[in-house]
Amino acid sequence: MTMRDRIDVIRESIEAAKLKCGRTDTVHLMGVSKTHPYDAVCEAVSSGLFLFGENRVQEIQKKFPDNRNGFELHLIGHLQSNKVKKAVASVDAIDSIDSLRLATLVSNEAEKLGKVIPVLIEWNTSEEESKSGFSDFSEYLMLLEASAQLPGIEINGLMTIGPLTENETQVRTAFAKLREIGEKSKQKFPNIDFSTLSMGMSQDYHWAIQEGSTMVRIGTALFGGRDYS
Numbered sequence: 001m002t003m004r005d006r007i008d009v010i011r012e013s014i015e016a017a018k019l020k021c022g023r024t025d026t027v028h029l030m031g032v033s034k035t036h037p038y039d040a041v042c043e044a045v046s047s048g049l050f051l052f053g054e055n056r057v058q059e060i061q062k063k064f065p066d067n068r069n070g071f072e073l074h075l076i077g078h079l080q081s082n083k084v085k086k087a088v089a090s091v092d093a094i095d096s097i098d099s100l101r102l103a104t105l106v107s108n109e110a111e112k113l114g115k116v117i118p119v120l121i122e123w124n125t126s127e128e129e130s131k132s133g134f135s136d137f138s139e140y141l142m143l144l145e146a147s148a149q150l151p152g153i154e155i156n157g158l159m160t161i162g163p164l165t166e167n168e169t170q171v172r173t174a175f176a177k178l179r180e181i182g183e184k185s186k187q188k189f190p191n192i193d194f195s196t197l198s199m200g201m202s203q204d205y206h207w208a209i210q211e212g213s214t215m216v217r218i219g220t221a222l223f224g225g226r227d228y229s
């Protein structure tokens, strides 16, 4: 299959999942290009994909040219504080804000560059210890309360990684939890935008869409397997 074919197949499955639950709104497709070369990204861009995610700042700096044209690049992996400056300079959005401290550092760096960085707040909805993201409401609420004093970031919604299992109920429960957190947050903080729910990867995006995902992050199904050797 060509890249264009794979993109078409995924877009069709997205539409099928939407149809299954009567959704007519947009679900954005993000291509997750980690470990794959820049050529693969360019091929996807020329096949009509305009949104990409990478999970490591170092890889972004090595792989992508300084002046990207025609597509958006988001950081979707855990961001260490010593990489914040580079991240803010090299991506269009950070979808993995997992602490108030990180949000503050990102906002400060963005202000220095005269930028406002769109962000998503990451939740650890499966409570797997290896995952980053909020799992505590009081810490999360502190971030939402502080966000009015963080002019370098603009919250656009929430992000989560589903549990590592093929059990439909367990996976959907995690995604439903993110949706519910978004709904509750919107009631409590009507001035903050919670419209983006970034959830669903190659194995589980059909379930994520049925639980309300507005952005799926697809790596393997688009670019093939990853070689970490």
Ligand SMILES: *Cc1c(COP(=O)(O)O)cnc(C)c1O
Binding pocket: 032, 034, 055, 076, 077, 161, 201, 202, 203, 217, 218, 219, 220, 221
């Ligand atoms: C790697 C990665 C993905 C893509 O995973 P696939 O299973 O290859 O589709 C999505 N989101 C995050 C945060 C990732 O690190």
